[in-house]
Amino acid sequence: MQDATPDNGQWNGHWHGPPPWQGPAGQQDDVPSWVHHTRRWRNRGDGQPLRRQRDDRVMGGVAAGIAAWRGFNPTTVRVVFAVAALITAGWAVPFYVIAWLIIPAQGEETTIASRARHDSRGIAIALALASLLVVFLSLAGALNDGVIEKYGWAQVVSVPVLALIWRNASEDEQAGLRRLVLPLDGRGATGKAARRASRLRIAGSVVLLGAGLGELLTIHGGTQLLAPLGGFLFVTAGLVLLLGPWWLRIARDLMVERQARARAEERADIAAHMHDSVLQTLALIQRRAEDPQAVVQLARAQERDLRSWLFEGRAPGDADASSFAEGVREIQRDVEAVHGVPVEVVTVADCPIDEHLAALLAAAREATVNAAKWSGAGVISVFAEVEPDKVNVAVRDRGKGFDPAAVPDDRKGVAESIRGRMSRHGGEATVQSAPGEGTKVTLTMVRTARSGPAGRASTGAEGTRR
Amino acid sequence: MSTSAAAQAQARPAGPPRVVLVDDHGLFRSGVRAELGPRVEVIGEAGDVGPAIELIEQLLPDVVLLDVHLPGGGGHAVITEVKKEHPDIKFLALSASDAPEDVIAVIRAGARGYVTKTISTDDLADAIKRVADGDAVFSHRLAGFVLDAFASAPSPGDVKPSFDPELDQLTTREREVLRLIAQGYTYKEIARDLFISGKTVESHVSSVLRKLQLSSRHQLTRWAAERRLT
Numbered sequence: 001m002q003d004a005t006p007d008n009g010q011w012n013g014h015w016h017g018p019p020p021w022q023g024p025a026g027q028q029d030d031v032p033s034w035v036h037h038t039r040r041w042r043n044r045g046d047g048q049p050l051r052r053q054r055d056d057r058v059m060g061g062v063a064a065g066i067a068a069w070r071g072f073n074p075t076t077v078r079v080v081f082a083v084a085a086l087i088t089a090g091w092a093v094p095f096y097v098i099a100w101l102i103i104p105a106q107g108e109e110t111t112i113a114s115r116a117r118h119d120s121r122g123i124a125i126a127l128a129l130a131s132l133l134v135v136f137l138s139l140a141g142a143l144n145d146g147v148i149e150k151y152g153w154a155q156v157v158s159v160p161v162l163a164l165i166w167r168n169a170s171e172d173e174q175a176g177l178r179r180l181v182l183p184l185d186g187r188g189a190t191g192k193a194a195r196r197a198s199r200l201r202i203a204g205s206v207v208l209l210g211a212g213l214g215e216l217l218t219i220h221g222g223t224q225l226l227a228p229l230g231g232f233l234f235v236t237a238g239l240v241l242l243l244g245p246w247w248l249r250i251a252r253d254l255m256v257e258r259q260a261r262a263r264a265e266e267r268a269d270i271a272a273h274m275h276d277s278v279l280q281t282l283a284l285i286q287r288r289a290e291d292p293q294a295v296v297q298l299a300r301a302q303e304r305d306l307r308s309w310l311f312e313g314r315a316p317g318d319a320d321a322s323s324f325a326e327g328v329r330e331i332q333r334d335v336e337a338v339h340g341v342p343v344e345v346v347t348v349a350d351c352p353i354d355e356h357l358a359a360l361l362a363a364a365r366e367a368t369v370n371a372a373k374w375s376g377a378g379v380i381s382v383f384a385e386v387e388p389d390k391v392n393v394a395v396r397d398r399g400k401g402f403d404p405a406a407v408p409d410d411r412k413g414v415a416e417s418i419r420g421r422m423s424r425h426g427g428e429a430t431v432q433s434a435p436g437e438g439t440k441v442t443l444t445m446v447r448t449a450r451s452g453p454a455g456r457a458s459t460g461a462e463g464t465r466r
Numbered sequence: 467m468s469t470s471a472a473a474q475a476q477a478r479p480a481g482p483p484r485v486v487l488v489d490d491h492g493l494f495r496s497g498v499r500a501e502l503g504p505r506v507e508v509i510g511e512a513g514d515v516g517p518a519i520e521l522i523e524q525l526l527p528d529v530v531l532l533d534v535h536l537p538g539g540g541g542h543a544v545i546t547e548v549k550k551e552h553p554d555i556k557f558l559a560l561s562a563s564d565a566p567e568d569v570i571a572v573i574r575a576g577a578r579g580y581v582t583k584t585i586s587t588d589d590l591a592d593a594i595k596r597v598a599d600g601d602a603v604f605s606h607r608l609a610g611f612v613l614d615a616f617a618s619a620p621s622p623g624d625v626k627p628s629f630d631p632e633l634d635q636l637t638t639r640e641r642e643v644l645r646l647i648a649q650g651y652t653y654k655e656i657a658r659d660l661f662i663s664g665k666t667v668e669s670h671v672s673s674v675l676r677k678l679q680l681s682s683r684h685q686l687t688r689w690a691a692e693r694r695l696t
């Protein structure tokens with residue numbers, strides 16, 4: 001039960017491994033088949049023959065197997081079993097145990113029954129157990145009015161079958177079973193104090209069980225109405241004391257396994273993403289190694305994608321600019337892709353886009369494209385800050401620069417398209433430049449409609465981060 | 467920081483600063499070591515939190531160049547541990563990660579600056595010298611984060627009341643300096659643009675660093691506390 005993925009050994013023990021994005025390269029292709037499998041059986045039956053589940057079992061994996069087979073929730077199946085066991089006076093238990101015996105475990109060819117046939121010693125033990133139980137139940141039936149008898153007879157079948165299962169289950173399943181009952185006898189306890197505590201616990205529960213059963217056995221004909229209550233209390237207390245740690249252990253194991261599975265699925269998602277994005281890009285880069293410009297562009301584009309995915313929780317491709325900072329990053333993406341010049345972007349705070357800010361973005365795009373085309377600078381820096389009352393954008397390069405006064409009137413079109421656009425929406429644009437000193441375009445737009453306080457999308461994206 | 471003036475005055479022995487590199491990628495360490503060449507003296511390397519602390523306390527370098535992400539606790543764990551015994555050792559954080567809370571956590575642990583791994587070799591050597599001399603080094607991204615974190619006026623519930631309110635806001639001048647850093651200007655260019663001396667620019671940056679480390683602004687503490695689960 002602890003080895004959830006025997007067929008994908010390389011995933012085991014990696015849950016706490018390196019950060020996911022540094023995850024094992026080269027495994028991206030073989031997303032564990034059982035992950036798909038698990039996903040599928042959550043939705044509908046998997047169309048596979050009925051098999052006992054290895055990776056979600058409490059006892060024999062019968063309930064989980066049925067759940068997977070028919071597409072139910074395993075917990076529901078378990079609850080149905082438990083209720084059925086109560087209603088049918090325990091007769092659901094042998095049904096379960098026999099199912100355990102005759103349904104092969106996932107990944108195994110043979111059933112436990114087929115192996116048990118050749119286990120003559122096991123059969124002898126089973127028969128002995130069955131006859132012992134029959135004797136005990138007949139005695140109990142003679143002594144009281146059938147509380148024990150009522151629930152007991154069914155177990156004449158299930159106890160011997162369990163013994164057979166115990167002896168004939170596969171290695172892997174036996175290991176799981178041993179772990180399951182380990183807390184019962186205290187052998188799992190390490191250290192003197194723990195062993196002593198476990199021995200005390202067992203002694204205590206034996207005394208309680210003995211007292212309770214004794215009381216139940218001596219009652220005749222229900223003459224004393226309240227007495228059975230005391231007996232039940234003793235028995236219950238004894239059972240809790242004896243089996244409590246075991247129940248706890250099972251619950252904990254189940255939880256740990258569920259978490260491990262969830263983590264594995266997450267890793268599979270990450271692996272898939274890495275394959276779609278990073279590995280593809282690396283392959284492209286190898287094929288275009290002789291073209292440094294193209295390589296740089298590919299690397300930049302991939303870096304941006306990965307950053308937005310890792311740190312802003314966005315899938316690559318959904319670049320729908322709904323906020324101002326997002327719009328600025330879109331400019332970065334487009335300019336880098338079209339002109340191949342790196343654009344360093346810093347955004348401070350964020351807000352939704354209105355028509356004025358859309359004009360500001362258009363002007364900023366124009367300025368960035370100009371810098372990329374004409375400045376010859378190796379990098380362009382774009383700084384955008386949303387303040388409560390205004391929004392600033394500064395586009396700067398360390399390129400050639402020009403003398404604004406020396407630009408002939410008929411060549412001012414570009415600067416005008418920036419200035420004109422800004423002033424039409426009540427904003428301002430200034431262009432500072434000098435030959436050899438680079439150019440800086442500063443754009444300011446007053447915020448009119450205050451659509452909410454300046455949110456912080458650049459940090460607010462934390463909420464959506466995985 | 468009142469100690470920053472003292473740190474500046476307490477002259478470091480002449481010669482290139484002695485540096486320890488802490489990064490879990492061996493390839494990156496050897497690359498940095500080769501590129502920095504004679505400009506700084508790399509006296510040791512470590513790739514993990516525990517060994518790094520041991521090495522630093524043994525070698526007592528001027529500057530530790532420290533990756534934000536380290537196996538076994540992250541860069542801020544190294545800083546916190548070393549600072550207990552050796553408060554005078556300076557840390558410069560270096561990272562490919564730009565998750566704001568990671569960066570802010572290292573700064574709040576006591577790093578004197580943060581640069582991205584895409585920094586040019588010249589700029590890195592310069593940043594190391596600057597940190598060794600007791601100055602603060604802000605990359606354009608860190609400047610952006612800080613502006614973001616201090617963007618709105620703190621609301622009453624935002625700040626724990628017992629704290630110095632001055633720590634929770636940036637002055638106009640500090641904002642101006644940070645904005646220019648965020649646009650990629652050098653200290654020299656900032657000094658020229660704002661008609662102030664280079665020393666004044668440096669003191670503004672140091673003051674911002676101090677606020678960043680001591681402020682109880684909710685945004686900052688949240689960033690520092692909310693370490694991403696990996």
